[in-house]
Amino acid sequence: MEKQKLPNSTLILVFGIISIVTCCCYGVLGLIFGVIALILANKATKLYMESPENYEGYNNVKTGKILAIIGIILNVLYLGYTIFLFSTIGMEGIQEMQEQLLEQYGQ
Template sequence: MEIHNTERQQLPNATLILVFGILSIVGCCCWGVVGLIFGIVALVLSKKATDLYNSNPEAYTGYQNVKTGRILAIIGVILSVLVIIANIVMLVLYGVEGIEEMQREMIEQYGG
């Protein structure tokens, strides 16, 4: 009986994909742009890692990080797009001056 002792290696960028997925959700609060960038990068990297894993699943570990990062990136991209759309709608409806006035009123009301 022959036993193959092949060393499994970590999928390239598996942890990075997970971190970028998390940052895409956090980054949606920065006008949506930062979250969108991190989310798209995480999705591209996860596509490459998934293709690599599917070609030889026995050779790699860390696929769970890739899957989780991909899901988080999808959520981050959706939230970022919604924030961007909301910002555009606010800009169209109220204009820059109207938004600045609302901010001043909120600061006066809640900030001191």
């Protein structure tokens, strides 16, 4: 019998990469992609463990799962930092910091 490709194996890998790349979007967008990739990876892993001789592409699933976990950690840290900034200095303070950075590096 011919081996089938695991469902969503490439999508899991892509979502894992996107979760890391988008961690600078206040931690929300990358967190969504990371959680989706992790859920899909767990489903694909269950399917593969039931009959490993029928499927290929498990390396993409493992790599995507690792990238999703790293992306989730980065996004949670960045989201916590963003919440900390908003709760301590507020929006006005963040805008002042941005203006100072623009003045400092703009010249």
